[in-house]
Amino acid sequence: MALSGTVVGAVNGFFGGGGGMIILPLFTMLLGFRQKTAHATAIAVILPISIISAVIYIIGSGFEIFNLNTLYVAIGVLLGGIAGALILKKIDNAWLVKIFAVVMLVAGVKMMVF
Numbered sequence: 001m002a003l004s005g006t007v008v009g010a011v012n013g014f015f016g017g018g019g020g021m022i023i024l025p026l027f028t029m030l031l032g033f034r035q036k037t038a039h040a041t042a043i044a045v046i047l048p049i050s051i052i053s054a055v056i057y058i059i060g061s062g063f064e065i066f067n068l069n070t071l072y073v074a075i076g077v078l079l080g081g082i083a084g085a086l087i088l089k090k091i092d093n094a095w096l097v098k099i100f101a102v103v104m105l106v107a108g109v110k111m112m113v114f
Contacts, residue, residue, distance in 0.1 A: 013053045024038050035096045040088065
């Protein structure tokens with residue numbers, strides 16, 4: 001499990017996100033977490049990784065903290081995160097699995113095409 005955690009951290013640090021896409025299948029398939037529990041736990045695990053990665057990017061000047069677009073995106077991410085957490089509480093596990101699969105598929109196709 002520590003090796004898989006290392007892979008998730010490396011992916012998240014390298015790509016600036018995306019660790020959740022790897023950790024969710026690990027939680028559900030390897031650890032047997034229910035879908036909602038896996039999503040909530042993934043968010044809790046990814047948060048400190050993202051903070052550490054952001055600090056490293058800021059120190060290394062790879063982050064445009066004073067860019068107005070960064071502020072707009074940060075506000076959108078904050079509002080979207082709140083909305084997503086509230087929706088997660090109400091959505092059925094079966095739908096959650098389907099939605100996650102579609103998002104993974106679309107992301108994969110987009111990455112291969114563009």
